[in-house]
Amino acid sequence: MKKTYILVTGCAGFVGxxxxxxxxxxxxxxxxxxxxNPYYSQxxxxxxxxxxxxxxxxxxxxxxxCKKNTLFxxxxxxxxxxxxxxAAQAGVRYSLINPDSYINNNIIGFVNLLEYxxxxxxxxxxxxxxxxVYGRNKKIPYSENFNTDYPKSLYAAxxxxxxxxxxxxxxxxxxNIIGLRFFTIYGPWGRPDMxxxxxxxxxxxxxxxxxxxxxxxxxxxxxxxxxxxxIFKLFMTQKNLDYKTVQIFNIGGxxxxxxxxxxxxxxxxxxxxxxxxxxxxxxxxxxNTFSNNKKLFKFIKFEPKTSISLGVKNFIKWHQKYYN
Numbered sequence: 001m002k003k004t005y006i007l008v009t010g011c012a013g014f015v016g017x018x019x020x021x022x023x024x025x026x027x028x029x030x031x032x033x034x035x036x037n038p039y040y041s042q043x044x045x046x047x048x049x050x051x052x053x054x055x056x057x058x059x060x061x062x063x064x065x066c067k068k069n070t071l072f073x074x075x076x077x078x079x080x081x082x083x084x085x086x087a088a089q090a091g092v093r094y095s096l097i098n099p100d101s102y103i104n105n106n107i108i109g110f111v112n113l114l115e116y117x118x119x120x121x122x123x124x125x126x127x128x129x130x131x132x133v134y135g136r137n138k139k140i141p142y143s144e145n146f147n148t149d150y151p152k153s154l155y156a157a158x159x160x161x162x163x164x165x166x167x168x169x170x171x172x173x174x175x176n177i178i179g180l181r182f183f184t185i186y187g188p189w190g191r192p193d194m195x196x197x198x199x200x201x202x203x204x205x206x207x208x209x210x211x212x213x214x215x216x217x218x219x220x221x222x223x224x225x226x227x228x229x230x231i232f233k234l235f236m237t238q239k240n241l242d243y244k245t246v247q248i249f250n251i252g253g254x255x256x257x258x259x260x261x262x263x264x265x266x267x268x269x270x271x272x273x274x275x276x277x278x279x280x281x282x283x284x285x286x287x288n289t290f291s292n293n294k295k296l297f298k299f300i301k302f303e304p305k306t307s308i309s310l311g312v313k314n315f316i317k318w319h320q321k322y323y324n
Contacts, residue, residue, distance in 0.1 A: 004079045005031040009065060009113065010087035012036055014191050015128065015182070017048040018228045019084055024055040026232075031078065033087065035064040039094070039101075040192045047322075048189055065109035072116055080120065082235070085113055085127040091193055092132060092284050095154035106158035111165060118173040125175055126231070129163055131183040131220070131252060131289050132156035140256070141220075141292035144181070144248045153284040166246045176243040178234060183252025183291045187224030187311060188318035196312065199266055199274070200319055209274050213281035215260035220252035220291040223311040226304030227251055233300035240299060252291020253304050265309055269316045 010016040011032025
């Protein structure tokens with residue numbers, strides 16, 4: 001009898017690595033895909049992958065999901081019960097510089113996966129969306145039923161496109177699909193282009209940080225462990241969901257944290273003050289995000305709860321250990 005795998009795309013990424021590790025610890029067989037692209041430090045991705053390769057129930061293939069024929073050939077003759085699709089081109093501001101990467105990875109790559117699995121009798125197909133889809137909404141906290149037709153960035157537009165494509169595959173092929181709208185994830189092994197990682201690096205190098213809109217911005221900062229616990233609980237309670245449409249869930253921190261407060265917490269934990277350069281708000285940026293987690297809590301009786309102080313402290317400890 002052949003092994004039944006859980007497929008995790010983007011397994012060397014921030015969320016993909018942490019979820020893969022959680023599944024491996026629970027003795028699931030995980031098949032990971034990642035192309036280890038150079039958008040940010042490949043060494044960081046390889047080091048994440050080394051953690052996963054310690055588990056005997058992990059199998060890995062270096063592969064770009066945009067290459068349809070190669071993808072189909074690699075997945076052929078393997079049995080999968082679930083898919084967690086996290087391979088994507090991330091970053092709001094980078095989408096202004098390299099739009100092709102977003103179209104290829106976030107739309108074409110996503111469709112390639114949906115095409116492969118549309119008749120494969122999966123139990124569930126999970127995919128990463130983003131709080132960026134809420135775009136020009138002014139009302140907060142954001143709820144899943146808000147209008148998401150007005151993105152502020154190409155990144156957001158590709159994530160919204162993914163949700164629409166998922167609706168088609170749910171309708172036509174009866175695929176059980178769950179979309180996860182993540183809010184500003186941070187924590188150990190995070191992405192170097194995210195504010196906490198970026199600010200920490202700049203502070204240690206005694207360089208200025210850019211603060212947009214005089215710091216009058218806020219986010220639902222969400223600690224990585226809370227993200228993984230939420231996903232895993234959804235994975236375990238999937239039978240309670242109604243799949244007449246794609247099920248969308250916000251997963252975000254339960255507090256709206258201002259940027260200036262966030263910077264003060266980081267300064268306190270490192271024990272040094274930032275040099276600051278004030279910049280006007282960028283057109284693609286959203287001023288405030290805040291997650292309404294009522295739907296998530298209804299299904300899994302859990303929502304992100306790690307305090308920003310504890311989360312930042314844990315990240316700083318990891319950063320010092322990893323780089324020093």
